[in-house]
Amino acid sequence: MSFNIVVLAKQVPDTHNVGKDAMKADGTVNRAALPAIFNPEDLNALEQALRIKDKFPGTTVSLLSMGPVRAAKILREGLYRGADKGYLLSGREFAGSDSLATSYALSCAIKKMGKVDMIICGRQAIDGDTAQTGPQVAEKMGFPQITYTEEILDVTKKAITVKRRVERGVEVLKGKLPIVITVNGTAAPCRPRNAKRLMKYKYAKTATERQTSGTDYIDEDHSYLILNEWGANDIDHDPKWLGLGGSPTKVKSIQSVVFTAKESKKITADDVEIEEMMKELIANHTIG
Amino acid sequence: MNNLIVYLEIEDGIVGDVSLELLTKGRSLADELKCKLEAVAIGYQLDKIGDQVFPYGVDTLYLADDKRLSPYTTLPHTSVLVNLFKETEPQIAFMGATSVGRDLGPRVSSALFSGLTADCTSLEIGSYEDKKAGKTIDNLLYQIRPAFGGNIVATIVNPECRPQMATVREGVMKKEILDPNYKGTVKKLDVSKYVSDEDFVIEVIERHMEKSKLNIKGSPIIVAGGYGMGSAENFKMLYDLANTLGGEVGASRAAVDAGFVEHERQIGQTGVTVRPKLYIACGISGQIQHIAGMQDSSMIIAINNDPNAPINAIADYVITGNVEEVVPKMIKYYKKNSK
Known part of the structure; x- marks a missing residue:
């Protein structure tokens, strides 16, 4: 028994290090100005897929990402850790997509990839925190979904059993394949890079990357170095559902967050000062 | 319609x-x-x-x-x-x-x-x-x-x-x-x-939902710890302070991610939003996502080593010092002066 698993992954700006030049005038994100990383929960998703592959050799784990050409970096990262194939969906037609347009484009790409048993992705991406893409891909594919997954407990030819962690508890759900699974950050962390795989896939590139580096030719023995790169023309789609035009939500305005500073009392760890503060808090009935 | x-x-x-x-x-x-x-x-x-x-x-x-x-x-x-x-x-x-x-x-x-x-x-x-x-x-x-x-x-x-x-x-x-x-x-x-x-293709096999035991949202006093607390061990003094004052312990996302406390205590954009009478932020630098969840607190005390921590801007009392040193003193002087 083996499965075809698609893992959805997003390259995200590291939102812990956001500078002033991170936003463009139209309100979209200037990704070029930020360090780009593999979305953390997508790594948890990859691990769940690789565990199925460990159990069922012959399973294929394909990574799919939509983004600019430089997002190929996370596909390589995925190959180093155990994924079999990388697919990049890239092109100006996809620019300005909200979660719904993104989900539509991804679903068109998945349909082109052939028979799929499971689509596994992170619960949400750290740049938007919306948690919408997984369920929306599921709806577009007509698959059921299980979100907030902490662990895949069992897989059979027809069904999958999953433990999910929600705010106030734990559920065990059993669903029919094909299905979409979204994975929480509380799931097992992704295994590290494998040194042999790192050597093998170091030069895996997309078509655009090969052109840029002048290594356009790949002989048959090295076809594993091809990262599939698809544009809008490569997938069967209706252009009106792509990109900004296919996005029902529009950004009206963006504001940087500024908090109104208060007049603070500045004190130190000195005993007298702490005691004085505690007396004040008791006197004005804040405590006690 | x-x-x-x-x-x-x-x-x-x-x-x-x-x-x-x-x-x-x-x-x-x-x-x-x-x-x-x-x-x-x-x-x-x-x-x-x-x-x-x-x-x-x-x-x-x-x-x-x-x-x-x-x-x-x-x-x-x-x-x-x-x-x-x-x-x-x-x-x-x-x-x-x-x-x-x-x-x-x-x-x-x-x-x-x-x-x-x-x-x-x-x-x-x-x-x-x-x-x-x-x-x-x-x-x-x-x-x-x-x-x-x-x-x-x-x-x-x-x-x-x-x-x-x-x-x-x-x-x-x-x-x-x-x-x-x-x-x-x-x-x-x-x-x-x-x-x-x-x-009906998804079957619920097991389900354990707990009524939330914590009531951080309703607590008048919150003692919150951040990544700066350093360990789950160090969070103990925050529980001591919260117990002394009659409050609850909260945490920033960074502290939760680091495993110092459970997720239920997370305050901020991806946790709960709180408006207590008193908010004591210990070792919290003040990521905007945290501040968004507590800025409406009536009074804010920030305890931090860093005199330039962003959270200081919205605090009523800024205590520049070690949490390990300040918190026990707060307990001590509360006990001495209350009643």
């Missing part, structure tokens, strides 16, 4: 606070839009739901009552909402930004091709100028949410598609009874017309 509708989250026959908060907000927006406030309950044995929600000003309550609809699973609840929305064409639909609402909302929005904005922190009515089309649309829902790790606040609109959908976290909006005697109409839906057998 074109009303505002709230999806009610129900556990053990009780409507969740997050839904009642959304009804409160929904009532005031419906008044502004001069439309009705509606609510939809999907589950089993829903006879008592009306008593719980009508006081919040609900004009119409739809009930989809069927044994198969409880506990929640994605597809049947999606089908009820999608079909009901096609029928009644609401202009706005709200859900809690909970593990239910965030599972259901995107599925419904995708099926209806209507825009959904997650985790809104503010909802307003306003107009939008579509420059390309050269027209202005009035009475749109402004869905205001932090993005990008909380570093910016974005106002999102859905100019064309309906319903305009938004999710909001528990505790962000206020819950307020409009009129204890307010009476709306109950409309029972014929469930078999809304769901199909294919919707």
